[in-house]
Amino acid sequence: MTRTLTVGLDGSPESRAAAEWAAREAQLLGLPLKLVQVWEPVPAPMAQAPLLGPETHQHWTERTTRETAEGIRLRHLGLDVITERLSGRPAEALTGAAKDAELLVLGSRGLSGVGGFMVGSVGLSVVAHAERPVVLVRAGEQAADEHEMDPVGIPSAAAPFRPVVLGLDTESPDEELIAFAFAAAVRRSTSLRVVHGWNPPPYYAYGLSVDLELHGELARSETTALAEVLLPWCKKFPDVEVAEESSYGSPGNQLVDASREASLVVVGRRIRRSPFGAHIGSVTHTVLHHSTAPVAVVPHN
Incomplete structure (x- = not known):
């Protein structure tokens, strides 16, 4: 089975920056890019609210993944972009997704006014438990920065x-x-x-x-x-x-x-x-x- 370069996507600026970095790296490696969206089931009390129900959440996550994939295909011609939707706790799902990946790429928020990352609990958990390399990318990371x-x-x-x-x-x-x-x-x-x-x-x-x-x-x-x-x-x-x-x-x-x-x-x-x-x-x-x-x-x- 061909490995992919996998990126965790949640619609945030951090994950979009990670997706752009991952697309460039996938082209350098000659590998397909897989965009993974983790859908965490909505708790039962929240599911009853008409604007926060599971159907609304699912529609938003699917739209985010689809639009991100379309944008990457336009900016990185010839790159094979795959999308996958997983259900469960994000840290566990992304750690599992890393098993079949050449690299797993995640976004991380830049500290305001200070160089560096703000690494969230999901990112730290994935880094701590994944058995494949994990790359953290700052929000706003551009190709020219490298x-x-x-x-x-x-x-x-x-x-x-x-x-x-x-x-x-x-x-x-x-x-x-x-x-x-x-x-x-x-x-x-x-x-x-x-x-x-x-x-x-x-x-x-x-x-x-x-x-x-x-x-x-x-x-x-x-x-x-x-x-x-x-x-x-x-x-x-x-x-x-x-x-x-x-x-x-x-x-x-x-x-x-x-x-x-x-x-x-x-x-x-x-x-x-x-x-x-x-x-x-x-x-x-x-x-x-x-x-x-x-x-x-x-x-x-």
């Missing part, structure tokens, strides 16, 4: 893509995560910027700020470790220009800073099947809420 500035200082869709940014932990590097980031850079014909933030072991921390020699030794060790992890991937993708950045400090903050010049930020999430405990690591959580570029969360074992 590209470099033109000669007069305006982002242009005709200009090259900005770099893809990968957040990498050298202590437990995952092949799926790294492969996803390199492939994203290849599709965009752009470079890959690999960001590795590190902090010293606790028994070093107190003396590090005054011991410059120790700081330099640890920095060289971390830089070497990053280069060793990436070496086979650079050989596998010789056409991708790779910028390696290993810096002392918070990985999450460094990735947020890097997102300002990125077309896409790629981070990982370790799959945890236990119903208890956190399912989104602190670095990924920080990036989800504060990145100014679309964020791809790649689950891995």
Whole structure:
């Protein structure tokens, strides 16, 4: 069965921005685009109200999906657009829809006056439980936002893509995560910027700020470790220009800073099947809420 690039659609500006981003990505991947509308049954008391009954709700959701699909077909000629309507709780339905998707794309509200996302409970739940990559896209995201500035200082869709940014932990590097980031850079014909933030072991921390020699030794060790992890991937993708950045400090903050010049930020999430405990690591959580570029969360074992 051919995988699709699937996007969750609810008629909001956030989901429409996600659908536009997903359409562009589907064309880069050469895959069909599936628009999924989740219809949550109207509670019985509300169903009795003539303007809020299930028939009205169903008509509105079907119209939203149909109009969005028609608009995408007009703007992205040749793209195969499929629509699907699911019933149930949105987070559960979208997590299920992700199983057969190459990517699942969701919209996320931009914080007013502040760079970054406002990730709702549905988005966080899907990111935490989906076993396929999930991309969060800001409301208002335009194609030109992913590209470099033109000669007069305006982002242009005709200009090259900005770099893809990968957040990498050298202590437990995952092949799926790294492969996803390199492939994203290849599709965009752009470079890959690999960001590795590190902090010293606790028994070093107190003396590090005054011991410059120790700081330099640890920095060289971390830089070497990053280069060793990436070496086979650079050989596998010789056409991708790779910028390696290993810096002392918070990985999450460094990735947020890097997102300002990125077309896409790629981070990982370790799959945890236990119903208890956190399912989104602190670095990924920080990036989800504060990145100014679309964020791809790649689950891995």
